[in-house]
Amino acid sequence: MADVARLAGVSSQTVSRVSNGHPMVSEETRRRVLSAMKELNYRPNSAARALKSGKFRTLGVVLFTLATTGNVRTLEAISVSAADAGYGITLLPVSTPTSTGVRGAVTVLGEQVVDGMIVIMEVRLLDAAISLPPHTHVVVADSDAGDRYSVVDTDQSGGARAAVRHLLDLGHRSVAHVAGPAESFAAQRRAEAWRQTLVEAGRPVPPVLSGDWSAASGYEAGLALAADPDCTAVFAANDQMALGVLRALHERGRRVPEDVSVVGFDDIADSASFFPPLTTVHQDFGEIGRLCVDGVLRQIRNETAERGTTLVPTRLVVRASTGPPPPA
Structure with a gap:
């Protein structure tokens, strides 16, 4: 910095101001300093700047798995934002x-040079969230932290209700459900909304069939549903399990949607290419990632950010996998 100052004929403080984009520098001086930086191939020392300011311009992201479509797409949006x-x-x-695993990860991340933290919780582990230091800038995705932390989540319940109401409006007497893992917060919300919608409509509530988000688990559940002649509609908690259900119904000679209608959740890129194209609930993973980054940056900048949950709306995408039930 001293070399740049000598070449530009200014003080080291002026070089620092130019490096930090300070407005109180004349354009002529700024041009001289930038020209000197270029000639000397000078680059500001970001590590020194971070140590001085206490800001490292890095966000930590804790998540359970990269194997799910939602986590990958949310993480992509976080990195871009x-x-x-x-x-x-x-x-x-x-x-x-x-x-224990989450608590250990948070401890490790706390030792890193990060300004804030985004926790993408695939399962509900509120005890782990409680272990976060109170002064930490945190936004939680896909979970429920009450009023302890800012939360960004898809409207799980609204999406599930729309799926079930769509099938009931088509004339189906009831709707079977292939749920996600019992420990998943999203799966719990979707299953509860499915149940409540049927109860409010005065319809019978079939036993829940549980999967693990995979197409293979959906296939196993689909075999059981295909053997039930009373089953005319299925709501699967994600598109991959819905794909497995479609395969099982096809193998057992149950036509979709003539005999059985199927709805998924996620609206993954391939769902329009299923056979038949899948009716599903669209959730905006990109918006979730963007809101997570916006929320944690607002905390870092000491802007007002109320704790609580921000719900990202869903919408039902109707395709060819749903239709009226077969004639009695």
Whole structure:
């Protein structure tokens, strides 16, 4: 910096101001300093700047798995939004989805040079969230932290209700459900909304069939549903399990949608190419990622950010996998 100052004929403080984009520098002086920086191939020392300011322009991201479509798409949006704001991300996947595993990951991340933290919780582990230091800038996705932290989540209940109402409006007497893992917060919300919608409509509530988000688990559930002649409509908690249900119904000679209607949840890129194209609930993973970054940056900048949950709306995408029930 001293070399740049000598070449530009200014003080080191002026060089610092130019490096930091300070407005109180004349354009002529700024041009001289920038020209000197270019000639000397000078680059500001970001590490020194971070140590001085206490800001490292890095966000930490804790998540359980990269195997799900939602997590990958949310993480992509987080990285792009962070980069647009001049931040990088430090990713810390948790190999063991337990309170101990999350607590350990948060401890490790706390030792890193990060300004804030985004926690993408695939399962509900509120005890782990409680272990976060109170002064930490945190936004939680896909979970429920009450009023302890800011939360960004898809409107799980609204999406599930729309799926079930769509099938009931088509004339189906009831709707079977292939749920996600019991420990998943999203799966619990979708299953509860499915149940409540049927109860409010005065319809019978069939036993829940549980899967693990995979097409293979949907296939196993689909075999059981295909053997039930009273089953004319199925709501699967995600598109991959819906794909497995479609395969099982096809193998057992149950036509979709003539005999059985199927609805998924997620609206993954391939769902329009299923056979038949899948009716599903669209959720905006990109918006979730963007809102997570916006929320944590507002906390870092000490802007007002109320704790609580921000719900991202869903919408039902109707395709060829749903129709009226077969004639009695």
